[in-house]
Amino acid sequence: MTDLRHPIFARLYPRIAAASAKAGVDAHRAELLAGASGRVVEVGAGHGANFPHYPPQVTEVVAVEPEPRLRRGAIAAAAGAPVPVSVRPGRAEELGLDAASFDVAVVSLVLCSVRDPLRALAEIRRVLRPGGELRYYEHVRGGTPRKVRVQRYADLVWPFLAGGCRLVRPTDALIPRAGFTVRAERRFEFPESGPNPASPHVLGVAVRD
Template identity: 55%
Template sequence: MTKAGINHPIFARFYARVSRAVERAGLAERRERLLAGLHGTVIEVGAGPGLTFAHYPPAVARVLAVEPEPHLRRLAQANAGKARVRIDVVDGLAERLPGAEASFDAAVMSLVLCSVADQASALREVRRVLAPGGQLRFLEHVLADSPAMIGVQRLLDATVWPRLFGGCHTSRDSAAAIERAGFTLERLERFLLPEIRTPLSYLILGVARR
């Protein structure tokens, strides 16, 4: 949930603390499913504090983890040292990813499409660095499924929420954005976390292919 290219020191510290509670509430299990079966070289876009790192399977040869927020990047670097696979954490923007064209077997985006400045540009970059047939694995909070909650989300997004929470937008339809970027959706699961409906409870987990 970090916005590429901008420092959010207060939000970053808040997010790092809250994330631990959300992991215990069930998100860690979803991260395990998100990364299951990955192999080869992977680019993770918007790595945050590195909470996915513990879930990468041993068949992954290397992860290039891109995180623009300095405090979160330091936490990610510490978590990279505990991972089962090689993870290199670097500064970078989702809209201008490090890496040559078609240089990664897979890409991972976890709670980042809500806050990138330009979803279309970020997804074009992901598509650029993925090899033909490469996978995009994604775990994102998205637009609600009821008009009433969508209204609440859009009100939040139009007022203080993005400014207070690192550029996060609660009402983005990230699955549609992934398809518009030229990916083919192969699997899409929608779920609530927590099961009590809040503007941030609507999540998707899936696989798309370049």
């Protein structure tokens, strides 16, 4: 079974993404994808918010999305993408794609919500060619005890409202554990002010060992 239904979240997320775009998230998406080339798999593509930002050096994007409503949005967005994009069902833990068949893998605000992040990263590593890139843009566990406390309290209800998202997941620490070498990474707060428990973000590029 490749579908994973979050009907309330799927209805809300495009509105949340639109508000984030007004706050400047598109610059982060563009930074995430700058310099990508060749064949790309985007894991957890949502409704296709990244598609407009793929550079012309990308020859193909295979976008995998398990939530049916979001996947329909991604199919519509693919029609206007600047590079060829195909959208298919699938989960991060079981992509159903050939081994070593992609130059780049992209994850964007998705590893917080997969059920088994290490398994998902192992599957991403499997489909990347040796030396292939993992480009990631995720919100992560906070950098201070106070922030982590806030996130832990919020996590009592947050996953039920946000499609299974876990605020305290240390995704940036899991990536090297999964067999990737981090080449570049920066941490930042987005949005920069306010009490948002999901504000600690990380954006980086890692290479399959």
